[in-house]
Amino acid sequence: MRKVAQWGNDLYTGKRSYAFVDKRMLWFAIAGVLLIASILVPVVKGGFNLGIDFRGGSEFTVSSVADPDVSIGEEAVLGVVDAEGLRVTELTGDSVRVQTDRMSDDETLAVAEALSEAYSVTSEEVTSTYIGPTWGEDVSRQALIGLVVFVVLVAVLMAIYFRTWKMSLAAIIGLMVVVVVTAGIYAVTGFEVTPSAIIGFLTILSYALYDTVVVFDKIRENTADFEEQRERTFGEQVNLAINQTLVRSINTSVVAILPIGSILFIGAFLLGAGTLRDLALALFVGVIVGTLATLYIQAPLYAHLRAKDPKILSHTAEVMSQRESRLA
Amino acid sequence: MSSTSPVRHARRALIWLCVLTVGLLGILIAGVSSGQAQTTPKLALDLEGGTQMILAPRVDGNESINDEQLQQAVEIIRQRVDGSGVSEAEISTQSGRNVVVSLPGTPDAQTRELIQASANMEFRPVIMAGSYGATPEAERLADEELPEPSGEPENASDTNWITPELYREFEAFDCEAALQERSIEAADPEQPTITCDPEMMVKYIVGPVEVDGDRIADANYGPARNSQGFQTGGWAVQLSFDSTGASEFREVTSRLVTLQGAQNQFAIMLDGLVVSAPTANAVIPDGNAEITGNFTEESAQQLAEQLKYGALPISFDIQSEQQISATLGANQLQMGLIAGVIGLVLVAVYSLFQYRTLGLVTLASLVVAGILTYLALVLLGWSANYRLSLAGIAGIVVAIGLTADSFIVYFERIRDELRDGRNLVSAVETGWLRARRTIIASKAVNLLASVVLYVMAVGNVRGFAFTLGLTAIADLIVVFLFTHPVLQLLARTKFFASGHKLSGLDPSLLGVQPLYQGAGRVRGLGSAAARGSDGSSSRAAGDAGGRLTIAERRRAAAAESAKEDDHA
Numbered sequence: 001m002r003k004v005a006q007w008g009n010d011l012y013t014g015k016r017s018y019a020f021v022d023k024r025m026l027w028f029a030i031a032g033v034l035l036i037a038s039i040l041v042p043v044v045k046g047g048f049n050l051g052i053d054f055r056g057g058s059e060f061t062v063s064s065v066a067d068p069d070v071s072i073g074e075e076a077v078l079g080v081v082d083a084e085g086l087r088v089t090e091l092t093g094d095s096v097r098v099q100t101d102r103m104s105d106d107e108t109l110a111v112a113e114a115l116s117e118a119y120s121v122t123s124e125e126v127t128s129t130y131i132g133p134t135w136g137e138d139v140s141r142q143a144l145i146g147l148v149v150f151v152v153l154v155a156v157l158m159a160i161y162f163r164t165w166k167m168s169l170a171a172i173i174g175l176m177v178v179v180v181v182t183a184g185i186y187a188v189t190g191f192e193v194t195p196s197a198i199i200g201f202l203t204i205l206s207y208a209l210y211d212t213v214v215v216f217d218k219i220r221e222n223t224a225d226f227e228e229q230r231e232r233t234f235g236e237q238v239n240l241a242i243n244q245t246l247v248r249s250i251n252t253s254v255v256a257i258l259p260i261g262s263i264l265f266i267g268a269f270l271l272g273a274g275t276l277r278d279l280a281l282a283l284f285v286g287v288i289v290g291t292l293a294t295l296y297i298q299a300p301l302y303a304h305l306r307a308k309d310p311k312i313l314s315h316t317a318e319v320m321s322q323r324e325s326r327l328a
Numbered sequence: 329m330s331s332t333s334p335v336r337h338a339r340r341a342l343i344w345l346c347v348l349t350v351g352l353l354g355i356l357i358a359g360v361s362s363g364q365a366q367t368t369p370k371l372a373l374d375l376e377g378g379t380q381m382i383l384a385p386r387v388d389g390n391e392s393i394n395d396e397q398l399q400q401a402v403e404i405i406r407q408r409v410d411g412s413g414v415s416e417a418e419i420s421t422q423s424g425r426n427v428v429v430s431l432p433g434t435p436d437a438q439t440r441e442l443i444q445a446s447a448n449m450e451f452r453p454v455i456m457a458g459s460y461g462a463t464p465e466a467e468r469l470a471d472e473e474l475p476e477p478s479g480e481p482e483n484a485s486d487t488n489w490i491t492p493e494l495y496r497e498f499e500a501f502d503c504e505a506a507l508q509e510r511s512i513e514a515a516d517p518e519q520p521t522i523t524c525d526p527e528m529m530v531k532y533i534v535g536p537v538e539v540d541g542d543r544i545a546d547a548n549y550g551p552a553r554n555s556q557g558f559q560t561g562g563w564a565v566q567l568s569f570d571s572t573g574a575s576e577f578r579e580v581t582s583r584l585v586t587l588q589g590a591q592n593q594f595a596i597m598l599d600g601l602v603v604s605a606p607t608a609n610a611v612i613p614d615g616n617a618e619i620t621g622n623f624t625e626e627s628a629q630q631l632a633e634q635l636k637y638g639a640l641p642i643s644f645d646i647q648s649e650q651q652i653s654a655t656l657g658a659n660q661l662q663m664g665l666i667a668g669v670i671g672l673v674l675v676a677v678y679s680l681f682q683y684r685t686l687g688l689v690t691l692a693s694l695v696v697a698g699i700l701t702y703l704a705l706v707l708l709g710w711s712a713n714y715r716l717s718l719a720g721i722a723g724i725v726v727a728i729g730l731t732a733d734s735f736i737v738y739f740e741r742i743r744d745e746l747r748d749g750r751n752l753v754s755a756v757e758t759g760w761l762r763a764r765r766t767i768i769a770s771k772a773v774n775l776l777a778s779v780v781l782y783v784m785a786v787g788n789v790r791g792f793a794f795t796l797g798l799t800a801i802a803d804l805i806v807v808f809l810f811t812h813p814v815l816q817l818l819a820r821t822k823f824f825a826s827g828h829k830l831s832g833l834d835p836s837l838l839g840v841q842p843l844y845q846g847a848g849r850v851r852g853l854g855s856a857a858a859r860g861s862d863g864s865s866s867r868a869a870g871d872a873g874g875r876l877t878i879a880e881r882r883r884a885a886a887a888e889s890a891k892e893d894d895h896a
Contacts, residue, residue, distance in 0.1 A: 005834075005838060012747050053648070063655070105440055125653060125655065125656070127650075127651055127652055129650045129651065130648065130649040131649075132645060132647040134384070134647065138426075143784070145784055146780050150781075154776055157773070161769050196719070199719075199793075202780075203777070203796070205777060206773060206777030206796075207730070209773045210730070210733075213769050213770040214737060217769060245740075247740060251678075251736045251740075255675050255678060255732045255736065256726075257729070259670075259671025260725075261674075262667045262668075262671040263722055266667040274660075275719050275722065276660075276718060276719075276722055
């Protein structure tokens with residue numbers, strides 16, 4: 001605690017400082033590499049691991065089974081219908097998931113019955129889901145519309161609130177990096193992309209911008225009358241703001257991650273695949289990427305966008321000359 | 329008096345919070361005691377068990393379905409589901425395109441087909457009418473008396489359609505039982521069929537289809553008028569056909585007016601059941617018919633709507649269908665709640681670690697936010713039939729972190745103000761002025777995202793967006809009416825004001841001391857330390873003083889004097 005507080009104090013006073021702005025070209029280069037990788041990987045790997053919602057098909061979940069042996073399920077299904085694209089997976093210790101290509105209603109009922117018999121559970125324990133092949137596309141299209149609408153609205157909101165479109169622009173560019181890199185992480189790890197995950201993506205946008213707004217607010221405060229002092233350049237003022245909000249950024253991310261992590265844990269280990277896990281996984285990845293993006297991309301990018309402003313150029317020159325004369 | 333104003337403000341805010349909470353609670357208690365509300369939120373199907381189907385209308389190519397059509401489609405499906413005896417079904421539209429059907433339990437294949445099928449309206453001439461139930465064995469015709477067709481039927485009303493087998497079937501047909509088993513379906517349009525009119529309690533043998541339902545251009549209802557144009561006090565249903573329908577209908581009516589008895593009637597059938605079987609009084613040449621009879625306003629309206637659906641031959645594709653067993657739902661609910669509790673505990677532990685006693689304020693604020701959210705969920709369940717889904721619970725759990733964040737923003741602000749050398753009382757006030765703005769701005773982003781998500785999202789993840797937005801509002805209320813006032817009051821306690829080591833606001837921890845050991849806070853503008861190149865404490869102290877920009881100092885002074893004005 002004492003160490004953390006001391007560290008926080010040092011960050012606040014500027015005694016300790018991380019060069020978010022000074023080394024921005026390095027961060028941008030890293031981000032660029034990540035962006036390219038995030039675009040290339042899915043292309044090379046042949047796309048994402050799309051969930052059943054995008055492929056279309058039938059899914060059964062058998063819960064509370066005594067012996068989650070995959071072959072029992074395979075035999076049971078094949079004994080009833082000639083199911084194509086059959087995939088049986090053990091979800092958790094006591095449940096099994098069966099996925100197949102699209103089946104007719106009669107087949108679905110027959111398979112559900114066969115599964116409950118094979119695993120000797122009541123029919124109550126068998127959950128079936130049927131998903132049409134266009135469902136996932138529908139969700140994605142809506143998500144894309146949602147993304148565009150949200151970005152436009154929030155860009156306007158931020159431009160009005162901060163009274164500078166450059167902050168808005170920096171925030172939105174950073175947001176795109178978050179989205180693409182998160183998608184890239186999904187492609188690399190082969191996490192399943194489901195409609196829930198896509199909605200999770202959209203929520204990340206909200207979180208990433210929320211985080212950015214808090215940091216930008218401090219930047220705005222620090223740079224509001226930057227010309228009235230000769231202590232720091234505009235860029236240094238921005239950097240100080242990032243450092244001063246660093247403790248908050250860390251605390252916020254930790255506090256945001258904790259509940260998401262607990263959903264992820266419960267969702268992945270106790271419930272198996274489903275809404276909870278997919279949502280939480282996207283959020284988990286996104287919150288981390290979003291926090292880093294605010295620190296390393298969005299805030300430095302704002303300083304970068306403004307660096308060529310005549311007012312800032314002359315102010316920076318003045319600060320530098322004063323500093324040199326003092327050192328001399 | 330200068331220190332009492334914030335106290336008064338704090339008390340007032342807390343009283344408002346009490347009023348709000350008690351008010352919501354009062355409404356709920358009133359609802360519960362009148363038996364209309366329940367004390368827990370209503371649960372969605374994924375938690376309660378049941379089946380959810382998302383249906384997309386099947387449309388050709390570029391055709392799209394408009395709002396009114398979709399509403400009518402929902403109405404048709406509702407009638408079918410209700411008719412099939414499933415209680416508590418919920419049918420709604422989604423994103424202006426899809427229809428969501430939620431049913432408790434698992435529907436059988438028949439219900440499923442019923443829901444998916446297009447509304448099938450057809451006009452068939454009546455050939456024979458009979459009693460609603462099966463004819464008693466004793467009264468049935470002897471084999472030799474059975475009607476024998478004398479040749480090929482000449483038109484749809486021809487009794488030659490009735491074969492001995494059809495007649496036997498007609499005698500044995502029990503409408504009551506058939507409705508129970510829902511075994512009446514749309515039959516082959518080229519063939520005669522047996523059907524029932526549940527309204528009039530009659531069963532019919534009807535001929536082949538003569539006019540298709542989609543020939544109906546429009547249908548309306550209104551007060552019936554006699555030939556002089558005076559209202560007769562009854563109700564009438566007007567329907568009009570398109571040009572093809574008009575000529576087909578002219579043919580039918582010109583034949584029917586010449587026939588006697590039941591054969592004078594034509595049956596209007598929807599999904600295989602007769603909704604009305606009016607007699608033809610005259611030839612209808614122009615396709616504008618009026619049906620009169622023993623209509624009440626309600627039954628006239630119902631028939632008019634049913635006729636309109638006939639013009640709406642939409643069938644649906646099941647886009648996704650989910651069956652959740654009740655045990656799985658209960659299990660998911662339990663897991664969701666456990667995730668919430670774990671999340672809450674972790675956040676509490678972390679806050680206590682980071683902010684010591686202030687962490688308790690976080691925890692208390694979260695609890696208040698939780699109570700408000702719970703009340704809102706229950707009341708929305710009652711007033712707007714809102715149902716909490718698993719995704720909704722996920723939204724609430726995620727919101728724990730987002731809600732705690734507003735406190736962190738505020739606490740860090742207070743710490744910053746303390747570092748600048750303010751005393752706690754004024755740090756709480758000036759910190760609030762700045763944190764408030766940040767909190768509002770960032771929550772606005774959150775709310776915007778929830779609204780966009782809610783409007784755009786398809787599937788059950790809508791619940792996620794909803795609770796996320798709801799908790800953002802609860803968070804704002806709590807920060808304004810609870811967290812800030814509580815801190816205003818706590819700042820005056822000795823424990824906090826003296827900067828007790830466990831208060832989380834210990835000045836020695838926050839680097840306030842060195843500041844005072846220096847030459848005052850507007851002193852020495854050491855610049856090298858600004859870039860972190862120097863670790864000496866005196867430099868740091870000097871720098872801390874220099875950290876306040878002129879503008880900041882000016883603003884702080886303005887805030888101070890504004891406060892003084894407040895108190896005056």
